[in-house]
Amino acid sequence: xxxxxxxxxxxERIAAGAxxxxxxxxxxxxxxxxxxxxxxxxxxxFPGPPLHRHKALHDMFYVLEGTLTMDVDGxxxxxxxxxxxxxxxxxAHTFSNPSAGPxxxxxxxxxGGWEHYxxxxxxxxxxxxxxxxxxxxxxxxxxxxxx
Numbered sequence: 295x296x297x298x299x300x301x302x303x304x305x306e307r308i309a310a311g312a313x314x315x316x317x318x319x320x321x322x323x324x325x326x327x328x329x330x331x332x333x334x335x336x337x338x339x340f341p342g343p344p345l346h347r348h349k350a351l352h353d354m355f356y357v358l359e360g361t362l363t364m365d366v367d368g369x370x371x372x373x374x375x376x377x378x379x380x381x382x383x384x385x386a387h388t389f390s391n392p393s394a395g396p397x398x399x400x401x402x403x404x405x406g407g408w409e410h411y412x413x414x415x416x417x418x419x420x421x422x423x424x425x426x427x428x429x430x431x432x433x434x435x436x437x438x439x440x441x
Contacts, residue, residue, distance in 0.1 A: 298324050305333070306409075308416035311424050313337030313396065316416065322406020330408040335398045336362070342390035343433060344426040345441040352404050353381045355389065360397030363390045386441030411436040 298320050306318040317333040336342075345365065355362060355378065362373045366387045373379060381387045391397045401408075414432045415424060422428070430440065 295324070295326060308412055309419060310334075310415055311337075311419035311422075314340055314419075314424070316412045318409050318412060321409040323409075325406050327406040328404060330401075330403045330406045332401045332409075332412060333358070333398065334401050335396050336360075336389075336391040337396055338391060338394050340391040340397075340424075341426055342388050343429045343438075345386055345388045346430075346433065346438050347386050347441050348381075348383050348437045349439070350383055350405065351408065351437045352383065352402075353387065354400075354402040355379045355381075356400040356402070358398045358400065360391070360395050361393050362397045362399050363392055365389070408436070411438070 300319050308316040308318065310316050314337045315335045319331040319333060320329060322330055355364065355373070357373045357375050357377045359375055364371050364373055364379050364387065366379065366381055367385050411433060414435070415429065418424060418428055418432055
């Protein structure tokens with residue numbers, strides 16, 4: 295398996311509507327299905343996905359810029375730059391950006407394969423805004439169940 299090297303701004307770029315973007319840095323296919331990583335920019339007012347949990351996926355977030363609002367297991371937290379969240383399987387969570395500025399964060403998940411969901415979101419964003427009502431049915435095709 296070859297090494298994956300991306301400089302700043304490099305990777306698979308997915309427009310996620312109205313100033314939001316997903317920049318895939320590494321996929322499951324590139325990591326023997328062990329890992330996924332994206333650099334995500336959520337536009338101001340981004341509502342995020344519906345409250346959900348995963349059966350096998352560990353969902354992780356590292357905030358680079360701005361403030362990411364996370365709801366995890368009934369607790370709401372505002373995560374600023376340098377903050378990290380690791381949500382193990384079975385824990386209800388969601389995230390959003392209700393602020394007036396963008397938020398940029400790394401989204402890690404293990405096992406790999408989450409890129410398929412991200413690509414499906416990009417496809418849906420071509421037809422309109424990514425609201426929880428749009429994201430929920432797409433996510434249900436992956437390791438994502440409503441909480």
